[in-house]
Amino acid sequence: QVQLQESGPGLVKPSQTLSLTCTVSGGSISSGSYYWSWIRQPAGKGLEWIGRIYTSGSTNYNPSLKSRVTISVDTSKNQFSLKLSSVTAADTAVYYCAREWIVVVPAAIDNWFDPWGQGTLVTVSS
Amino acid sequence: EIVLTQSPGTLSLSPGERATLSCRASQSVSSSYLAWYQQKPGQAPRLLIYGASSRATGIPDRFSGSGSGTDFTLTISRLEPEDFAVYYCQQFRTFGGGTKVEIK
Numbered sequence: 001q002v003q004l005q006e007s008g009p010g011l012v013k014p015s016q017t018l019s020l021t022c023t024v025s026g027g028s029i030s031s032g033s034y035y036w037s038w039i040r041q042p043a044g045k046g047l048e049w050i051g052r053i054y055t056s057g058s059t060n061y062n063p064s065l066k067s068r069v070t071i072s073v074d075t076s077k078n079q080f081s082l083k084l085s086s087v088t089a090a091d092t093a094v095y096y097c098a099r100e101w102i103v104v105v106p107a108a109i110d111n112w113f114d115p116w117g118q119g120t121l122v123t124v125s126s
Numbered sequence: 127e128i129v130l131t132q133s134p135g136t137l138s139l140s141p142g143e144r145a146t147l148s149c150r151a152s153q154s155v156s157s158s159y160l161a162w163y164q165q166k167p168g169q170a171p172r173l174l175i176y177g178a179s180s181r182a183t184g185i186p187d188r189f190s191g192s193g194s195g196t197d198f199t200l201t202i203s204r205l206e207p208e209d210f211a212v213y214y215c216q217q218f219r220t221f222g223g224g225t226k227v228e229i230k
Binding site for chain 1: 159161163169170171172173176177182214216218219220221222223224
């Protein structure tokens with residue numbers, strides 16, 4: 001079955017850019033009608049959706065982060081990536097990548113995230 | 127922006143008891159569906175329920191979801207030791223704040 005794995009630096013300095021990659025295995029990132037998302041979770045807190053990308057390259061971002069976020073996809077490597085610029089300590093969190101399912105029925109849209117990567121802790125500190 | 131409010135914040139129960147978790151949306155939008163996730167310490171969230179009431183693959187039938195519009199419920203019929211965890215609801219791109227189910 002499809003599995004996701006995050007990778008990237010665990011420590012980023014304030015004002016720099018956080019860069020993470022999610023590698024998809026067990027299936028092609030281009031198959032099916034899925035979005036590929038990034039979600040983060042500060043220690044002891046809840047989940048925050050960061051943004052998503054479709055394999056066509058179409059993206060959607062959390063309005064609160066939009067000015068700092070870029071998500072891209074490399075279908076040849078079966079990967080998608082996250083860049084978050086101008087980071088501060090408030091960006092310290094466990095970052096997850098996940099596959100988003102979307103089902104459109106009359107007058108409704110249903111979406112959910114499955115599977116998730118194991119998560120990677122990114123600490124912003126000098 | 128939808129806000130999802132989960133209650134209670136913490137639920138203290140014993141193994142074998144029934145757990146009822148609530149998730150209320152601030153508004154009813156075109157999507158009347160909801161997903162539930164279970165998260166254990168140090169692990170990623172795991173999908174339990176999608177479409178408000180459909181169990182994900184491999185999820186035991188003691189987990190059930192119900193509701194529509196703005197009010198949704200996750201029920202665990204008989205708590206097993208491995209069910210003590212934090213549970214989150216999700217609609218669109220919004221997650222609830224979570225309910226911790228702890229051993230009484």
